[in-house]
Amino acid sequence: MTASHTSARVEQLIAEMTLAEKVGSLLVARVVTAEGGELWEGRDDQSPVGFGATTELIRERFITHLTLMNPAPVADLARWGSRVRALAAGTRLGIPVSLAADPVHGRDRNAQVAMSGGGFTTLPEPIGLAATHDPDLVRETARMIGAELRAAGLHIALHPMADLATEPRWARIAGTFGESPELAAEMARAYVAGLQESGVAATVKHFPGGGPQRGGHDAHFAEGAHTVYPGGRFEDHLAPFAAAIRAGAVRVMPGYAAPLGLDYDAVGFAFEKRLITDVLRTRLGFDGVVITDFNIVHGMSLPRLGVQLPVRAWGLLDLDPVDRVARLFDAGVDQLGGEDDPSTVLEAVERGLVSEERIDESVRRVLAEKERLGLFDDPAARAAAPEDIPERIATREHLALARRAQAASIVALQGEPVRIEPGTRVYAEGMDPQILARRATVVDDPADADLAILRLVAAYEPGEGMMGQAFHGGSLEYPAAEIVRITQVVRQVPTVIDVMLERPAVLTPFTELPVVMTGTFGVDDDALLDAITGHVDATGRLPFDLPRSMAAVIASREDVPFDTADPLFSFGFGLRWSRIGANAS
CATH class of the missing domain: 3.40.50.1700 (Glycoside hydrolase family 3 C-terminal domain)
Known part of the structure; x- marks a missing residue:
């Protein structure tokens, strides 16, 4: 189902939603679980890493997409998910919450961009899956990943990375499928297919390719604000994304970097209409959800850790947050990653920078996705009860598959x-x-x-x-x-x-x-x-x-x-x- 062919149920919901409810559905808030699978309800400055109260996010800010930020034990995660579902069921329209996570199945994952632990089956990094050169094994492995995510109550995978590893110094190569455009395309296609066969929405990132980082510096940092193309090979980097979209990918995340040496503005990928609308949507035919990477509208404070994360709106740091939001929606973005304050988007609408019709277009896509995932019919679909986790996650069959994938890598x-x-x-x-x-x-x-x-x-x-x-x-x-x-x-x-x-x-x-x-x-x-x-x-x-x-x-x-x-x-x-x-x- 695409956004242009939504159901009567979706259209009726949009007609009933207030503007605040619509805007809330376009924010993807960070959350943490409390001990034992309880909801975290403390203030932002009391959170283990700096995130707010779950009840407020869902019931007062109308947010219906949450991204998990701590690797809770899987049984606790199942308990937490049931509490989130109950919260959502008690809202005015009862719109179910979609739960997302970065990769949780790795062994040596970078703590800033993925998690490990919690009891999920342990697999090689994605670069190791590429080292198998076996797309059938990768598809089988991704199908298992998806099955475990759904059993834990998670619906959206913030992976795979379809970036090409053409700059050896880049810090995120472990999350890619390697250097070859052909192999990366084959692996991305297999991985997306496997995830989505298990009922998980795959998020392909970092469009249109975050691999050619200038000097190898990562785009999380100001020195890595740009990708560069001295060899004129932009199309090589686009190829794995095209393959993933042909495989049915339903989500795409643009990268932070601002490209140099291309016929586009030197601004972060998500802000460039000629990339998001003209290339991604029109040329590649993508009609799913485009979600920004996190912290490109506002920065984020992590007071308990003594860390201040900067805004990563490279090329547009001089714009205020409202103008950034306006440019993102004009470019063709649907959701704002890591944002939990609706006031910025509401102000953009009030000032006439973003029309409510444009908001409706994105709301239509995110609601259609919830319907595809089966959340309207049964928000607990495919989720396991805590006591059933051993029969669904890290099972004997899953561990055997993981050992086979490790050996083959x-x-x-x-x-x-x-x-x-x-x-x-x-x-x-x-x-x-x-x-x-x-x-x-x-x-x-x-x-x-x-x-x-x-x-x-x-x-x-x-x-x-x-x-x-x-x-x-x-x-x-x-x-x-x-x-x-x-x-x-x-x-x-x-x-x-x-x-x-x-x-x-x-x-x-x-x-x-x-x-x-x-x-x-x-x-x-x-x-x-x-x-x-x-x-x-x-x-x-x-x-x-x-x-x-x-x-x-x-x-x-x-x-x-x-x-x-x-x-x-x-x-x-x-x-x-x-x-x-x-x-x-």
Whole structure:
């Protein structure tokens, strides 16, 4: 169902809604759960992270879309969702609330843009799904993700990221499907299809592609305010979004960045009518909901954390919030992410900057989506009771699928599988010693070991403040002192090096050492141990080039795939490790 073919029920609701109720439906407020699945009802300055009282949001501000901001245990989340549904049922029109969340199924997710924990099945990062090069497996995995989200009472996924990883320094590569336009399009199509087959609305972001960040700086920060196109490859970045829309994606989130070098205004993507209306809606035929990324109308204060998040209206910081809202609706946006104060939109209407008819157009889309999700007929549809969570989330079947996806994502880069037996003395870094102790004797000194296993994170330069530290950007080369330290371990004992490739790290110094080496993308210790000991096939293939040096990265163009000269390992590389040995492909 599209907004242009809405039902009589939707049209009747619009006719009955006050302007305040309409505006409330176009705001997507941040919320947190209180302990035990209770509603958070404290003041903003008392919230764990700075968000307001749930009852006020729903009953006084008429907000019908909430985004969860803390990884509550799934049973608590189920209790919380039932309380939210009861609140919504008690409003004048009883419009059900749609609940959204950033990714919750990862292992090593960035705390600013995703969550982990809570009891959901643990999967590789999206870049790891791309490393499987298996769209059928990705679709099956996304279908499972959707089923768990609905069981927990969540209706909207703020993913997938369809951005291309063409700028190796960018901090958000782990959330993408890699560097290849073709592979990313295939994976985005499969992921969207799987999510929506489970009854979850997929949100494809960050239109029209947040990958070519100037200098690799992220658009959450002023230094990352722009994407750039020195290679003229804008269409490559658009391709995965086109594929996701063809697969039926019902939500799109534009990015923060303001493009340079294109025939568009140098303003944040969401503010540009020629992108949102002309390209997204007219050219690509998208008629679903366009939701802004968060904090592009107002900034946000997190008093308990001592953090002030700036407005990310790049190119339009001189406009006041009311004028920003007017430009967003003129561009073709429907919902304002992270906004919970209706007064700004109401003032834009009162001043004649946005017509009520234009508001109705967006309300029509968001209500049609609620109807598609089945919320009008049964707001609790597909949600599990707290006591039924074990039968719906992290089930034996789901865990087996996750282990299969993890195994398929592991890329063997160098060497052959090793032998580990109960008496093998193993020195490990970055690994749970209790898990390792099930297979070997754990020792604390490499000099006492028969084997060393070093689990490393891709190199990065720590930023400033809470946000800066959470986004891993900067150089992809390990510090010289770290290389020396690792070399000293290798000289003492046969060594396996595993690198969590949240970005395309420069691994050149490691290839010069006599080590076994793997690249992973968020896998459990057990899954890695199975692969390096030959208990499972290791069949993953790189979803991006691994550069030979930072000089090659700096010389490359941000928007051009595979533009680092003479890569150390190329896209698609992966040794074939089987249960009976190792063979290069």
